[in-house]
Amino acid sequence: MPNIHFPLFLLPVIISLILFNTAxxxxxxxxxxxxxxxxxxxxxxxxxxxxxDPTTGLLEVRLNRPCYTKYDGPAFFDRVVRGNLSYGALxxxxxxxxxxxxxxxxxxxxxxxxxxxxxxxxxIGVAHKRLSLSLFEVPPECLPEGDGVxxxxxxxxxxxxxxxxxxx
Ligand SMILES: *[C@@H]1O[C@H](CO)[C@@H](O)[C@H](O)[C@H]1NC(C)=O
Numbered sequence: 579m580p581n582i583h584f585p586l587f588l589l590p591v592i593i594s595l596i597l598f599n600t601a602x603x604x605x606x607x608x609x610x611x612x613x614x615x616x617x618x619x620x621x622x623x624x625x626x627x628x629x630x631d632p633t634t635g636l637l638e639v640r641l642n643r644p645c646y647t648k649y650d651g652p653a654f655f656d657r658v659v660r661g662n663l664s665y666g667a668l669x670x671x672x673x674x675x676x677x678x679x680x681x682x683x684x685x686x687x688x689x690x691x692x693x694x695x696x697x698x699x700x701x702i703g704v705a706h707k708r709l710s711l712s713l714f715e716v717p718p719e720c721l722p723e724g725d726g727v728x729x730x731x732x733x734x735x736x737x738x739x740x741x742x743x744x745x746x
């Protein structure tokens with residue numbers, strides 16, 4: 579009899595361990611941003627995993643798939659987004675683009691120098707864009723291209739691949 583009950587007894591423990599680990603891996607990059615004085619909405623809500631190198635501050639976030647979303651205008655996240663995280667800044671960003679006047683421009687850096695100003699700065703190379711912090715309070719949902727963001731055309735999977743390579 580004990581041979582039958584022993585694994586059953588362990589089952590809830592194992593399940594809760596699995597759930598806890600999944601939640602920890604999936605949720606806390608947004609807390610990590612907040613702890614660094616940055617808004618959680620800088621990273622979409624559906625992430626696969628992330629790694630922070632504590633010595634260099636290099637943050638690498640893996641999404642389930644490339645992600646279109648919208649802040650003041652269309653934005654695009656690659657499957658992997660990287661940046662050097664420090665207090666109030668994500669520098670050397672790779673994998674995030676914003677559409678400006680029909681051009682997709684890489685976002686190189688993100689800065690919150692004065693939270694009380696309600697302003698966040700996006701370094702897009704040609705300029706520093708001032709955006710309202712309130713646009714970034716909530717981690718945005720990923721949308722397929724053409725669903726009101728970044729899309730004037732609907733592309734098939736294959737075409738999308740080509741386009742992504744072109745953007746890189
Ligand atoms: C980001 O961190 C890496 C590794 O520490 C460093 O080589 C690189 O210069 C940094 N980039 C920026 C823009 O700070």
